[in-house]
Amino acid sequence: MSAWILALATILVAILIYQTIKFITHRFSSSIPLPPGPRPWPIIGNLPHMGPVPHHALAALARTHGPLMHLRLGFVDTMVASSAAVAQQFLKVHDVNFSNRPPNAGAKYMAYNYNDLVFAPYGPRWRLLRKITSTHMFSGKAMNDFRHIRQEEVARLTHNLASSSPKAVNLGQLLNVCTTNGIARVLLGRRVFDDGNGGCDPRAEEFKSMVVELMVLAGVFNIGDFIPALEWLDLQGVQAKMKKLHKRFDAFLGSIVEEHKQGCSDKSESHQDLLTTLLSLEDDDGTKLTHTEIKALLLNMFAAGTDTTSSTIEWAISEIIKNPRIQAQVQEELDSVVGRDTLVTELDLAHLPYLEAVVKETFRLHPSTPLSLPRVASESCEIFNYHIPKGATLLVNIWAISRDPKEWADPLEFRPERFLPGGEKAHVDVKGNDFEVIPFGSGRRICAGMSLGVRMVQLVTATLVHAFDWELENGLNPEKLNMDEAYGLTLQRAAPLTVHPRVRLSPLVYSP
Numbered sequence: 001m002s003a004w005i006l007a008l009a010t011i012l013v014a015i016l017i018y019q020t021i022k023f024i025t026h027r028f029s030s031s032i033p034l035p036p037g038p039r040p041w042p043i044i045g046n047l048p049h050m051g052p053v054p055h056h057a058l059a060a061l062a063r064t065h066g067p068l069m070h071l072r073l074g075f076v077d078t079m080v081a082s083s084a085a086v087a088q089q090f091l092k093v094h095d096v097n098f099s100n101r102p103p104n105a106g107a108k109y110m111a112y113n114y115n116d117l118v119f120a121p122y123g124p125r126w127r128l129l130r131k132i133t134s135t136h137m138f139s140g141k142a143m144n145d146f147r148h149i150r151q152e153e154v155a156r157l158t159h160n161l162a163s164s165s166p167k168a169v170n171l172g173q174l175l176n177v178c179t180t181n182g183i184a185r186v187l188l189g190r191r192v193f194d195d196g197n198g199g200c201d202p203r204a205e206e207f208k209s210m211v212v213e214l215m216v217l218a219g220v221f222n223i224g225d226f227i228p229a230l231e232w233l234d235l236q237g238v239q240a241k242m243k244k245l246h247k248r249f250d251a252f253l254g255s256i257v258e259e260h261k262q263g264c265s266d267k268s269e270s271h272q273d274l275l276t277t278l279l280s281l282e283d284d285d286g287t288k289l290t291h292t293e294i295k296a297l298l299l300n301m302f303a304a305g306t307d308t309t310s311s312t313i314e315w316a317i318s319e320i321i322k323n324p325r326i327q328a329q330v331q332e333e334l335d336s337v338v339g340r341d342t343l344v345t346e347l348d349l350a351h352l353p354y355l356e357a358v359v360k361e362t363f364r365l366h367p368s369t370p371l372s373l374p375r376v377a378s379e380s381c382e383i384f385n386y387h388i389p390k391g392a393t394l395l396v397n398i399w400a401i402s403r404d405p406k407e408w409a410d411p412l413e414f415r416p417e418r419f420l421p422g423g424e425k426a427h428v429d430v431k432g433n434d435f436e437v438i439p440f441g442s443g444r445r446i447c448a449g450m451s452l453g454v455r456m457v458q459l460v461t462a463t464l465v466h467a468f469d470w471e472l473e474n475g476l477n478p479e480k481l482n483m484d485e486a487y488g489l490t491l492q493r494a495a496p497l498t499v500h501p502r503v504r505l506s507p508l509v510y511s512p
């Protein structure tokens, strides 16, 4: 037994020495310096600097070391971009070089071993998956074809909120049912959760908690990703949790695909859903899309597309409740453009500039993926006279960039007016071209579902503010509303938003 332990320890030490030498040789092979950064510990490097909320810790470090920072996480060189100018260099000027994502346990154990779209290597398969989702879900035509689905789901949400009044509701849960069913109807041709009587399907609660767990696990800085020799030890127990969660997701997705193949799902839509298209690609030519790739793509759509959107809306409503002046102004705009006898439709959105500014301001202060998704340098390059070595991981601190006092006046203040004519950022949008606010990332690997994300956040926020006045549970003063963040890969509210909705439109509007 002791011989085994000795052998194992020897192998481990040999691997660590090999990696250290490789790392040091590699690091000093360029005459241009690496960007500045905090001093690393031996072996673990700067992993202890990441703290419990990494986007906060990295923002604080950037205040000392600057907007282009080098950290050594275990054996992995990591570049952190914390200003608009630096982000633009990586995501625009050097976009192609940073179009891959680094290897990580989340992709391996939860995303079907990179067989999905989010972690697919940049190349023909990534292009195919992107094209399929763009054509069938996110193009201008697809967005118009599915407009009625989004509006129907939002009308259901409104009806359920009205019928639960005056009881307090957990708004995040209901928003998640709404966004998940909206996506499910496009993907599968049917809803997946009940929402009757203002209540919430227990399966929906379980599903949301699975998505949140996935985001939390994907957001952990897993030691094995940075010190490969230690991966097998799974020191934080993260990989074990990922494998367990993956089994639950796989069972959920596998049963959806099987039901769909047997034709026994109660499809209620007239359009051809995405899963039917994907299955036909599998049938036509088995080499085009495998069964695993189909499940992985469904996982991406459900995981990346539900909680990101619903938690952004939850933040928007929280900010509006906290700022009664803003609530009054949004309601005034809606009453004058839409009136009080009907719900908002997507065609109204173009005529609601103040609402649009409120949504932009929410994306700025509460970007749902605060450190974006990591990228990796395919080749060495030079940025602002610093050496960026091949294989370096790139983290873009979207959260810090959109709170940068050099870019934003009173950056912590929720002030939609900054995006209106005469405001400091009147012409700035959130769609990846203006680097001071990039909630969807930028470049080739910008969020695939951006058009849907923006549209849903605008439509639901407008509808909720138009159709209801909001009171906090137990008569809590809106100014005291807790706005703390909990951290995963996505930005959740630390305390769920529990509110009493009070109807404010003509009663017919709320009927089913």
Ligand code: HEM
Residues within 6 Å of the ligand: 117, 118, 119, 130, 183, 300, 301, 302, 304, 305, 306, 308, 309, 312, 367, 368, 369, 372, 373, 374, 439, 440, 441, 442, 443, 444, 445, 446, 447, 448, 449, 450, 452, 453, 454, 457
């Ligand atoms: C509020 C809504 C959303 C936000 C803030 C958001 C944010 C992001 C961010 C920051 C990235 C990484 C981009 C990069 O690497 O530069 C991303 C990627 C992605 N998002 Fe979203 N997202 C949202 C909604 C959605 C929706 C609705 C879907 C699909 C239904 C979706 C699907 C994806 C996919 C597939 C990727 C990976 C793209 C690739 O690697 O090529 N997202 N998202």
